[in-house]
Amino acid sequence: MAAIEFVANSSLELVKTVITFLTDPKNFGTNNQWTLIRPATVEAITDKAILKGVGDGKDEIYIGIKIESSGAAGTDAAIVLNGFAGYDSGLEWEEQPGAIYHKYLPIIPLVETSRLNCWLTATTSRFILIIQLSTQYECCYMGFFKPVAVERQYPYPLAIGGSYIQGKSWSSTSAGHSGFMNPGSDSYGGLGALGTVPTADTPAQDTTSLRIRRPDGTWRAAQNKGPGETALKFEKLCVWPQNTKPTNVLTVLDNSLTIENVIMFPLLLYETYPAGVIGQLAGIYFIGNREDLAAKDTLIHEGRPYKVFSNVHRRDNDEYFAIEWF
Incomplete structure (x- = not known):
């Protein structure tokens, strides 16, 4: 695992710094670093890039990053996130094999002219990026999650998560502007009577900040919350424990603040139809009742550091x- 803290002054500078770090063999060992497939060099990046990770040495993990500008004079920026099942040099960024086919892709919403404080933690299988924008924290998760499955039962457990979706602004305070660890939607998510199994996708389907690739090759959006209270009851995929609104989890205090002082849970991907835990997001943990913590705090657990952040x-x-910081 490798981690870096840095400052960027534009979305392009941010993307180039992230890719430079991921493709440096000194951070992962020879032949274990991520590979920049398109374009050929970091210097050649203008708005789009495709990367490949090696995972445990037998994998080929394909992800895509694209910069979009919007707003008056391009003041709003978005880093658009995508995942692929392969690479074809003859196809465009959006057309790569197995790309997310939903109308709106997950993004990291930004302000183009703002100073961006960034935290990046990465393995050969995934990376997590946190970006401070004024007093809020945008984020992304790109790469494999840990499936609950026997070997080869879940051949390509790819997760692509941001903190909003295409066409939306960093300034929104809606339910949809929420990190991949607690994804929401601006659309109503309920369907049918309480306790009734949905027979079709809800209006909120595919409009959230987190998507995963299922074993059959389809992409599914995760949703914990939305404008309607029943949105929590009917979505096909959610992230536990934050879908349960665990506000009053106990905090245990002692003389020194460490990761043991708080209740820390793994983030589990939980399908409701069909029901069952399908995997865990790697390197990130929910922290219960954190009244003694603040964003950017560093916690120490068994000699290893973890960085604390809040959801946007x-x-x-x-x-x-908290994200692993080692």
Whole structure:
């Protein structure tokens, strides 16, 4: 695992710094680093890039990053996130094999002219990026999650998560502007009577910040919350424990603040139809009732550091998480 903290002054500078770090063999060992497939060099990146990770040495993990500008005079920027099942040099970025086919892709919403403080932690299988934008924290998760499956039962467990979707702004305070660890939608998510199994996708389907690739090659959006209260009851995929609104989880105090002082849970991907835990997001943990913690705190657990952040603009007790920082 490797980690870096850096500052960027534009979305392009941010993307180039991330890719430079991921493709440096000194950070992962010879032949274990990520590979930049398109374009040929970091210097040649203008708005789009495709990367490949090696995973455990037998994998080929394909992800895509694209920069989009919007707003008056391009003041709003978005880093658009995608995942692929392969690479074809004859196809465009959006057309790569197995690409997310939903209308709106996950993004990291930014302000183009702002100073961006960034935290990046990466393995050969996935990376997590946190970006401080004024007093809020945007984020992404790109790469494999840990499936609950026997060997080869889940051949390509790819997760692509941001903190909003295409066409939306960093300034929104809606339910949809929420990190991949607690994905929401701006669309109503309920369907049918309480307790009734949905027979079709809800209106909120495919409009959230987190997508995973299922074993059959289809992409599924995860949703924990939305404008309607029943949105929590009917979505096909959610992230536990933050889908349960665990506000009053106990904090245990002692003389020194470490990761043992808080209750820390893995983030589990849980399908409701069909029901069952399908995997765990790697390197990130939910922190319960964190009244003694703040964003950017560093916790030490068994001699290893973890960085604490909050979900975008939220400061509620159940909206904090920690990422591995080693």
